[in-house]
Amino acid sequence: MRILKIKRLLPSTLLLTVLVMGLAEVSFVPSAHAATLASQAAPVLGDPHELESFLDGVLNMQLQADHIPGAAVSVVKDGRLLFAKGYGDANISQQQPVEADRTVFRVGSVSKLFTWTAVMQLVEEGKLDLHADINTYLKTFKIPATYPQPITLENLLTHTSGFEDSMNGMMVNNADELTPLGIWLPGHIPTRIYPPGMVTTYSNYGTTLAAYIVEQVSGVKFEQYIEQHIFQPLAMTHSSFRQPLPTQLAGQLSQGYTYTNGAYRAEPFENIEVAPAGGLSTTVTDMANFMIAHLQNGRFGNQRILQEATAREMHQQHFTDDPRLPGMAYGFYEANINNQHLIEHDGDTTLFQALLALLPEQHVGVFVSFNHVGGSAQYETFMQAFMNHYFPASSVHTPRVSADSSTRISQIVGSYQETRRNETSYLKLFNLFKMDEVSDAGNGQITVSTGDGAINLVEVAPWVFHEVAGQRSIVFRSDDKGIWMFLDDDPLGGFEKVPWYETPLFQMILLAVCLLLSLGAFRDGLLRFLRSILGHKQGGNVPKKSISATVALCLSWAFSVLSISIVIGFIVLFTTDMPAIAFAPLPLLYAIVVANQVSIALATMMLICAVWQWVRPTWNLGQRAYYTLLTLAAISFVADLAFWNLTKWPG
Numbered sequence: 001m002r003i004l005k006i007k008r009l010l011p012s013t014l015l016l017t018v019l020v021m022g023l024a025e026v027s028f029v030p031s032a033h034a035a036t037l038a039s040q041a042a043p044v045l046g047d048p049h050e051l052e053s054f055l056d057g058v059l060n061m062q063l064q065a066d067h068i069p070g071a072a073v074s075v076v077k078d079g080r081l082l083f084a085k086g087y088g089d090a091n092i093s094q095q096q097p098v099e100a101d102r103t104v105f106r107v108g109s110v111s112k113l114f115t116w117t118a119v120m121q122l123v124e125e126g127k128l129d130l131h132a133d134i135n136t137y138l139k140t141f142k143i144p145a146t147y148p149q150p151i152t153l154e155n156l157l158t159h160t161s162g163f164e165d166s167m168n169g170m171m172v173n174n175a176d177e178l179t180p181l182g183i184w185l186p187g188h189i190p191t192r193i194y195p196p197g198m199v200t201t202y203s204n205y206g207t208t209l210a211a212y213i214v215e216q217v218s219g220v221k222f223e224q225y226i227e228q229h230i231f232q233p234l235a236m237t238h239s240s241f242r243q244p245l246p247t248q249l250a251g252q253l254s255q256g257y258t259y260t261n262g263a264y265r266a267e268p269f270e271n272i273e274v275a276p277a278g279g280l281s282t283t284v285t286d287m288a289n290f291m292i293a294h295l296q297n298g299r300f301g302n303q304r305i306l307q308e309a310t311a312r313e314m315h316q317q318h319f320t321d322d323p324r325l326p327g328m329a330y331g332f333y334e335a336n337i338n339n340q341h342l343i344e345h346d347g348d349t350t351l352f353q354a355l356l357a358l359l360p361e362q363h364v365g366v367f368v369s370f371n372h373v374g375g376s377a378q379y380e381t382f383m384q385a386f387m388n389h390y391f392p393a394s395s396v397h398t399p400r401v402s403a404d405s406s407t408r409i410s411q412i413v414g415s416y417q418e419t420r421r422n423e424t425s426y427l428k429l430f431n432l433f434k435m436d437e438v439s440d441a442g443n444g445q446i447t448v449s450t451g452d453g454a455i456n457l458v459e460v461a462p463w464v465f466h467e468v469a470g471q472r473s474i475v476f477r478s479d480d481k482g483i484w485m486f487l488d489d490d491p492l493g494g495f496e497k498v499p500w501y502e503t504p505l506f507q508m509i510l511l512a513v514c515l516l517l518s519l520g521a522f523r524d525g526l527l528r529f530l531r532s533i534l535g536h537k538q539g540g541n542v543p544k545k546s547i548s549a550t551v552a553l554c555l556s557w558a559f560s561v562l563s564i565s566i567v568i569g570f571i572v573l574f575t576t577d578m579p580a581i582a583f584a585p586l587p588l589l590y591a592i593v594v595a596n597q598v599s600i601a602l603a604t605m606m607l608i609c610a611v612w613q614w615v616r617p618t619w620n621l622g623q624r625a626y627y628t629l630l631t632l633a634a635i636s637f638v639a640d641l642a643f644w645n646l647t648k649w650p651g
Contacts, residue, residue: 066378068378076288101238106281109278147162147196159492164201175244208277238283270351287367313330332344340387401458420492472487519564522557528553552606559606570592607635
């Protein structure tokens with residue numbers, strides 16, 4: 001799987017920059033002639049010893065800086081394996097080192113390339129039509145017709161189906177809990193939030209759906225089909241989609257690790273329901289064979305997994321969110337690094353990371369895998385170092401300010417949510433944590449704050465911005481649907497500008513106001529209670545209140561306690577179990593939802609009491625105004641909970 005892609009800066013990023021400056025000598029020389037010098041000094045990829053020396057420096061540094069127990073890499077060129085090596089430990093407690101041709105890694109969403117290759121094989125045989133409605137191939141259930149346009153296999157291949165994203169139910173604790181695709185898929189059909197073909201919306205469900213279609217058409221289980229039609233002809237003898245792994249491979253599987261408080265923690269095997277989208281276990285040498293086959297347009301030795309024309313079709317662009325940016329091939333996504341064209345796919349589970357990258361014009365393929373959770377920065381840092389060393393940028397781009405940019409910038413500024421998102425369950429709240437912020441930096445520049453940090457860009461053409469101190473580009477688009485933002489380094493999805501009430505800033509202000517008023521109501525109720533207790537003990541006269549006033553005050557105090565508890569519950573939930581809650585509702589979430597539903601009832605009764613106080617007042621004007629303010633805050637709070645689907649029972 002490609003888990004919610006949350007990028008973060010790693011210590012190795014800076015360290016590798018220093019390393020590559022030393023190894024490539026002039027690849028990072030900050031002068032007008034840097035690119036020319038770099039291309040003259042760049043070593044030619046072909047010497048296994050030089051390659052080993054370079055990769056030893058890169059990967060050993062990454063393992064140390066990013067607390068990664070083990071990694072493995074393979075590099076192919078001109079139809080042969082040029083280099084493969086393991087680094088670090090596959091199992092720390094058993095002191096088992098990583099071996100390139102033996103250690104099995106989980107490779108996450110790199111698995112999808114096998115699903116898409118299988119689809120193209122069946123297209124080649126005339127058994128599948130890329131442009132037919134996928135419901136044509138689904139015998140036991142159908143995808144609802146939310147839009148007039150049907151979803152096609154091409155939409156699934158290019159991630160343009162329009163499905164919302166949901167990881168709920170994608171993992172289970174034990175292998176015996178896994179269900180067949182024909183049972184799991186109809187029970188987890190995601191809502192369609194965009195018409196097909198409109199925008200990229202990365203979908204694990206869509207890939208798994210395609211795998212089920214492979215099953216339906218071929219008449220054999222997906223994992224068996226892959227074994228017969230891809231693994232066997234490519235001599236991939238250490239690869240499997242089966243869960244649990246076959247006995248002969250289980251003993252070769254690398255342990256997956258997390259790192260907390262200065263210690264590595266071994267985690268259990270990940271049982272993935274959407275195995276065709278992220279469940280492959282393999283070695284880097286097996287993946288080398290797969291890369292060779294694709295670089296040779298389907299040929300591996302005397303075997304073929306695709307005809308040349310089919311492979312070429314699979315590798316060319318079939319969709320892009322903007323013609324000025326890389327886009328989607330069939331399954332592969334395009335990338336441009338140092339002016340080199342690549343087709344790639346990365347993969348992230350909760351414990352493993354991997355990247356497969358092909359440079360078709362150079363006949364080069366690179367595969368790297370890590371046995372530690374760390375996010376996409378791990379393999380992106382590695383790949384950038386590799387490209388800077390062997391294929392440094394051939395030119396230096398000097399951004400130029402586009403005329404009349406201020407009007408466009410004023411439209412661009414705001415908060416943006418990913419097109420890959422959830423809209424119909426409690427997972428919608430995750431959208432708040434992933435928003436990018438665009439602000440006006442002055443002088444025709446904008447600042448984009450992402451998971452990587454903040455970067456400054458300048459407009460070089462209408463709606464096109466280039467990084468001032470780097471190579472990244474961002475393209476904006478304005479249409480009748482709103483403002484869109486697309487990044488050149490992530491063709492698997494874009495960003496959509498959100499309205500003011502959905503921005504993190506507004507949400508924080510709303511929450512802060514509601515909490516302050518709730519805390520005030522809680523304090524007032526507590527003080528009233530203490531005064532009444534003290535008054536009774538001292539034998540004093542305690543003022544009597546009308547029944548309506550008493551009920552109103554009790555309701556506001558109960559709501560304040562509940563709302564404060566809900567906020568605390570969410571803080572606990574998202575600071576301790578955020579990865580887990582993405583895959584399944586946790587007991588605390590159920591408790592919070594119950595509290596949310598009770599809060600709706602309390603807010604409704606507060607509204608009735610507020611209206612009653614204005615119709616039959618027992619309070620003075622100031623007291624009524626204050627209670628009305630508390631009531632409005634309560635209604636706003638529960639309305640916001642409903643907006644983020646937090647009052648719905650988790651399914």
